Amino acid sequence: MMSTAGHHSRSLRGLWCGVRFQLMLLPVLLSACTSTKQAQEAAGLRDKSGKLITMAELDQLNKGYADRYMTLIVTACEALEKDNPSLEQRRMAHLIKLVGVTSAYDIVTNADPYTELLDLLLMVTLQSQVWIDDARADDFFKERADELVKRLRRARIEIWELAARVMTQEQLEVMDRLIWDWKRDNPDVSLVSFVRFNEIGSSRGKSIIANVPKGTGLLAPVDEATRAVDDLRLLAERGFYLSKRLPFLLNWQMEAGVNELLAKPEVQKQMAAVTNIGEAAKEMAKQGDRLPAQVAEERAEIFKEIDRRQKDLSSTLTQSNEVVKSMQELAVVVKEISVNLKGTVETAGHLMGKDSAEPVLAAALIRASATTAPAHSGNGSSQKSPATRAAATTASTQSSKAFDIEEYRSAAKDLTGTVKELNQLVSSADKLVASPAWTVRLGEINQATEQRVRQATHDSRDIVDMIFQRTIAGAAIILGMFGIYRVFTVWLARRAFGGHARRETRDHRPPVGGEQV
Amino acid sequence: MKSKYFWIIGMATCFVLAAFNVHAQSTQPAVPSVPQLNIAVDSRIADYRKSMAVSGKVEAIGSSTISNLLSRWSEGFKSMHPGFELSVTGGGSATAPPALLDGKCTLAPMSRAMKKSEIADFEKKFGYRPVEIKVAMDALAVYVHRNNPVQKITLQQLDSIFSSTRKLGGPSIINWGQLGADGVWANRTIDLYGYRNTGAGAYTIFSEIALGGGDFLADIITEPVSSSIVQAVGADEAGITYASRFFQTRRTHTLAISADGVNFYDPTPENALSGKYPLARFLYIYVNKSPQGIEPKTAEFLRFILSKQGQTLVAKDGNFPLNAELAAEGLGMIAK
Numbered sequence: 015m016m017s018t019a020g021h022h023s024r025s026l027r028g029l030w031c032g033v034r035f036q037l038m039l040l041p042v043l044l045s046a047c048t049s050t051k052q053a054q055e056a057a058g059l060r061d062k063s064g065k066l067i068t069m070a071e072l073d074q075l076n077k078g079y080a081d082r083y084m085t086l087i088v089t090a091c092e093a094l095e096k097d098n099p100s101l102e103q104r105r106m107a108h109l110i111k112l113v114g115v116t117s118a119y120d121i122v123t124n125a126d127p128y129t130e131l132l133d134l135l136l137m138v139t140l141q142s143q144v145w146i147d148d149a150r151a152d153d154f155f156k157e158r159a160d161e162l163v164k165r166l167r168r169a170r171i172e173i174w175e176l177a178a179r180v181m182t183q184e185q186l187e188v189m190d191r192l193i194w195d196w197k198r199d200n201p202d203v204s205l206v207s208f209v210r211f212n213e214i215g216s217s218r219g220k221s222i223i224a225n226v227p228k229g230t231g232l233l234a235p236v237d238e239a240t241r242a243v244d245d246l247r248l249l250a251e252r253g254f255y256l257s258k259r260l261p262f263l264l265n266w267q268m269e270a271g272v273n274e275l276l277a278k279p280e281v282q283k284q285m286a287a288v289t290n291i292g293e294a295a296k297e298m299a300k301q302g303d304r305l306p307a308q309v310a311e312e313r314a315e316i317f318k319e320i321d322r323r324q325k326d327l328s329s330t331l332t333q334s335n336e337v338v339k340s341m342q343e344l345a346v347v348v349k350e351i352s353v354n355l356k357g358t359v360e361t362a363g364h365l366m367g368k369d370s371a372e373p374v375l376a377a378a379l380i381r382a383s384a385t386t387a388p389a390h391s392g393n394g395s396s397q398k399s400p401a402t403r404a405a406a407t408t409a410s411t412q413s414s415k416a417f418d419i420e421e422y423r424s425a426a427k428d429l430t431g432t433v434k435e436l437n438q439l440v441s442s443a444d445k446l447v448a449s450p451a452w453t454v455r456l457g458e459i460n461q462a463t464e465q466r467v468r469q470a471t472h473d474s475r476d477i478v479d480m481i482f483q484r485t486i487a488g489a490a491i492i493l494g495m496f497g498i499y500r501v502f503t504v505w506l507a508r509r510a511f512g513g514h515a516r517r518e519t520r521d522h523r524p525p526v527g528g529e530q531v
Numbered sequence: 532m533k534s535k536y537f538w539i540i541g542m543a544t545c546f547v548l549a550a551f552n553v554h555a556q557s558t559q560p561a562v563p564s565v566p567q568l569n570i571a572v573d574s575r576i577a578d579y580r581k582s583m584a585v586s587g588k589v590e591a592i593g594s595s596t597i598s599n600l601l602s603r604w605s606e607g608f609k610s611m612h613p614g615f616e617l618s619v620t621g622g623g624s625a626t627a628p629p630a631l632l633d634g635k636c637t638l639a640p641m642s643r644a645m646k647k648s649e650i651a652d653f654e655k656k657f658g659y660r661p662v663e664i665k666v667a668m669d670a671l672a673v674y675v676h677r678n679n680p681v682q683k684i685t686l687q688q689l690d691s692i693f694s695s696t697r698k699l700g701g702p703s704i705i706n707w708g709q710l711g712a713d714g715v716w717a718n719r720t721i722d723l724y725g726y727r728n729t730g731a732g733a734y735t736i737f738s739e740i741a742l743g744g745g746d747f748l749a750d751i752i753t754e755p756v757s758s759s760i761v762q763a764v765g766a767d768e769a770g771i772t773y774a775s776r777f778f779q780t781r782r783t784h785t786l787a788i789s790a791d792g793v794n795f796y797d798p799t800p801e802n803a804l805s806g807k808y809p810l811a812r813f814l815y816i817y818v819n820k821s822p823q824g825i826e827p828k829t830a831e832f833l834r835f836i837l838s839k840q841g842q843t844l845v846a847k848d849g850n851f852p853l854n855a856e857l858a859a860e861g862l863g864m865i866a867k
């Protein structure tokens with residue numbers, strides 16, 4: 015019994031202990047719940063009107079701003095790209111749009127809304143400083159710059175207005191100085207879209223800004239545990255947010271890739287080469303067009319010449335035919351005479367004896383021939399008297415080579431050869447124009463010409479540089495010489511007058527020996 | 532005789548070399564110079580030499596204008612004294628005298644001189660006056676768009692443009708033609724830009740000097756920070772504003788200013804230090820110097836501020852460094 019009673023007693027004591035323990039835990043649990051609620055309330059940033067902005071609200075504001083920024087930048091960049099003949103300007107405008115918007119979306123899908131705000135503030139401010147304050151927009155886009163300036167300015171005003179809702183004036187000023195200092199320390203950095211707050215600033219400035227969510231200034235403290243819960247909750251939302259915007263970002267990325275590719279020096283060179291090939295082909299076509307015309311002209315000239323020569327040849331042949339005909343007639347006459355003479359000679363031989371009669375008759379025959387056909391007898395001149403020979407020589411000079419069939423035959427042969435060669439030339443020219451080697455050769459000539467032009471430009475620049483250097487060196491030497499001359503003349507003058515004065519002083523000084531004396 | 536000619540030629544060579552050297556020096560700013568800003572530091576200011584090892588914390592409460600500068604000095608000093616720590620609390624110049632009075636800080640940075648009443652309060656409590664040390668100069672510049680033909684302006688004209696009360700007595704000015712611009716500019720209305728924060732140092736100084744203590748017009752377009760104000764003018768051809776010279780951009784130019792309407796001065800370090808440029812002001816640090824002297828680590832830090840290294844940081848921060856005389860004067864006050 016005792017043991018049962020004791021058991022009950024122990025059970026009651028245990029129960030009581032359990033109740034007491036739970037009662038003791040109750041205030042702790044209640045206070046824990048209260049503190050969690052307080053922390054949740056505190057997990058936000060108070061704007062200047064005193065209204066509490068939660069981290070989730072700030073996250074939404076940041077995302078809203080990113081979309082607004084995208085609208086502004088796309089408007090500006092599309093205005094810059096529209097009807098712009100400059101590939102470089104279009105490429106840069108596209109790059110500003112792509113990099114800026116990608117960066118903004120990258121920022122607003124960050125885990126921490128306050129860091130999102132700082133990074134947006136930094137990115138947009140730096141971008142406006144680079145393109146507006148440094149006048150890079152003017153330098154790059156010239157008269158089209160205003161559109162970009164206006165939109166970037168608007169983007170900057172809006173992000174600072176957003177920041178002013180959650181930061182004190184002093185914090186804003188510190189942030190402004192931090193950004194300005196960073197910009198001044200990095201004057202040549204133009205691609206600022208991916209600079210983040212973590213990368214800038216001195217330790218003190220950074221700590222002032224970074225401590226904002228911990229409750230410095232106007233801001234309410236943020237509980238780390240609550241932030242972690244918020245982060246998890248917002249993770250999926252961020253994924254959806256970015257996935258909705260990814261298609262056009264990818265589209266822009268591809269477009270930027272094409273632009274980049276086109277802007278590469280190698281591609282530019284190839285494009286220039288294509289242009290050159292086009293020009294070369296055009297030039298070749300022109301030459302091709304010209305070539306048949308030239309060949310036709312040359313053919314026409316040649317045939318004209320042939321016609322001309324043919325005419326001469328015909329007349330010459332006609333003449334020679336007439337001459338031959340005359341010669342034949344003459345030969346017949348001569349033959350008849352010869353026959354007659356033979357008969358006469360034979361008769362005379364019989365009458366006077368063979369040996370004495372033949373020379374006499376031969377001489378008579380020659381004389382007769384000479385009188386009968388003086389124009390056609392070239393072989394009898396040696397037997398003429400000197401006066402007759404001189405007259406015959408003059409006559410033969412005046413009418414020499416009136417007909418030489420060998421010469422014409424040779425000319426015709428040459429002409430045939432020439433025509434044959436011409437035909438070959440025309441044929442080979444046609445083949446040449448059609449051959450790839452022709453294109454290659456044209457290309458080589460173009461390249462060689464370009465190289466020479468480049469070399470000449472380079473050489474002329476070197477010469478100008480050398481002339482300037484030598485001029486400067488010469489000027490320096492002259493200046494140095496002038497300085498030396500000046501110093502020397504001053505020294506001479508001093509020496510001349512000073513020496514004179516010293517001499518005078520010395521002359522008027524009483525002799526030392528005298529004093530001693 | 533030979534020796535005599537040797538000396539003559541030697542002297543001549545020295546003269547020529549010296550002449551070239553002088554020429555070379557005249558074409559270069561005094562060292563060290565700060566890139567981009569081209570603000571030269573007086574080469575006669577002495578280098579900082581460590582006289583003691585410093586460790587511990589120093590509190591500074593006061594002007595937020597000098598906060599950034601104090602941070603730079605602190606970082607520079609810390610590189611030589613790793614145990615040193617400076618705590619800076621901004622809040623405006625008005626917070627400095629009470630903090631110094633209550634012993635909450637040993638350094639009281641101010642962008643204006645202490646008022647008589649503030650000095651009197653201090654003197655009443657301690658029996659001696661606080662020590663005023665000039666540590667740098669700041670100049671407000673008046674900015675217009677780079678295409679704006681106007682090159683100079685008087686304080687009275689500034690008052691006529693920005694003020695509703697026009698205490699300097701000029702007529703109201705609303706377009707650029709009234710400032711001497713002609714052609715298309717003559718009838719162009721002036722767009723005013725200014726600070727949203729009425730507690731900003733530039734706002735206070737401008738209102739005191741250019742507006743004669745008067746009120747600003749209500750239709751001024753306000754911006755939260757200096758760089759934004761200057762950028763606004765860079766983006767608006769008809770705009771005008773005022774801000775530290777530090778915020779100069781390529782799209783803006785500064786105007787020469789005249790107090791008397793006759794002599795106009797640009798916001799250069801020389802004109803600011805000589806007092807010719809009307810919108811320049813000294814930046815001060817006030818300290819409590821008891822008969823035993825200034826607390827050693829504070830004094831050492833102040834010596835660094837007034838050294839060449841400290842003044843180089845002033846230039847790097849975009850302010851005008853002191854000249855050798857003012858730096859020596861400050862060092863004398865610390866040592867006394």
